[in-house]
Amino acid sequence: MIRESNFDFDSPQDECGVFGIYAADGEIDVIKETYTALYALQHRGQESAGIAVNDGGDIKCVKNLGSVSDVFTAENLEDLPKGKIAVGHVCYSPEHRLTPMAAQPLIMRYIKGSLALAQNGALTNRAQLHKSLEQGGAMFQANTNAELIAYVIASLRLSYGSIEETVVNAMKELEGAYSIVLTSPSMLIGARDPNGFRPLCIGKKKNSYMIASESCALDAVGAEFIRDVEPGEVVVVDQNGIRSFKDNRTGKTSMCLFEYVYVARPDSVIDGVSVHMARQEAGRLLAREHPVEADMVCGVPDSGLSAALGYSIESGIPYGTALIKNKYIGRTFAQKRISDREEILKVKLNVLRAGVEGKRIIIIDDSIIHGATCSYIVRLLRAAGAKEVHLRISSPPFLNPCYYGIDISDRSALVSNKMSAEELRASIGADSLGYLSIEGLRSIAKEAKVGLCDACFSGDYPAAVPTEIFEDRFARKLEKR
16 A cells, blocks of 8 residues: 555555653753654655644644644744653544644643643544533534543543543543543643554653654664553653553553554564564465565565565565555645546556566555556556556455444445456456455464454454444534635
């Protein structure tokens, strides 16, 4: 798959990346650290970005639509206060309805002061929560999951003696997937849902602590990885250091397997497993399950590269480069009036003709959603003179929607529900097509410290799915304007 906002015609998307920092060391600039960390998390969302800084309870924020480089300038970052706590966010909007108002971090001012909150994931009881809060007088501005979570926290705040106790108890009201970072007037808090669907980890730089969606963000700022936040855990950082609350742990965990297949950066380590090594293992298993004679193994950049390396190692077929990705297409190009998918893909991808001409090529991709991108890639390779093109997919067929934070919401849009593997092969134009088995997928991260969710492939949902559709009246009004 090709990861780029507005170019991912055949790519499921994760919704967000989050980062938080509590600087106990005066020489650490929380704005600079957050800005750098968000660049490292940019792959998790390119449609909005934001940084909120807490200066003794006074919280100021810079956020807008666009990527990190679109949103932040030297001037607007200079306007932020030099506080000790910061929260950052990057976002992908699954329905392309994101507005500047909905960009995160969300700032809320309520009876106990101010908080800034950033969230990753999807609440499965969103409709019920929204209805209940609205009936209680809540006035929603953006109708995001983050806004719902903030309202739940605010509504419970007077019932508990501290903000950390409030967050622990607010989690009992939330269902589905969420990893959260928030700042109250005096502390940084991180929370991961009891299933642990979305990743969250803790790092340390000198005496300062950080909480991030992925360890690659900690690496980017030179922080030491401490550990993953456990499913159901609330982590609190303040002037006394770090402590945690584990009241909401259930024992049943289900981190998203697709993080290892596609979403996460290959240099991240999630719940004890290297993403690169998990993808490489997927490639090894593909080679065992779907061997074929060929001259070269290649990956679709970027998430297919590690699996292609694994396939090459296992099969003994040389690893090479067939596709070159243009890394300099940003949001500005995406906003142009270019509607033809292939015209956009021609700018996005090119083939290395000298590497493929006259050769039998195995091309490795991470998944197939609609089939359009794979079809284009096969035609591109054949036009460059490839003798044979064999397509291998490092995950099973997508058959089911995801309710936990990946943008796969419509079963009818998934090509594997419309065609058999052979029909899809013929439609794409490949000489052969092979998917990694569900058993193989489940073994690529067998050393993970948590259980894993493969519901989008198996249909075995580990937690409640929505029983009521959330009606976004705010979005409908925007569409009518």
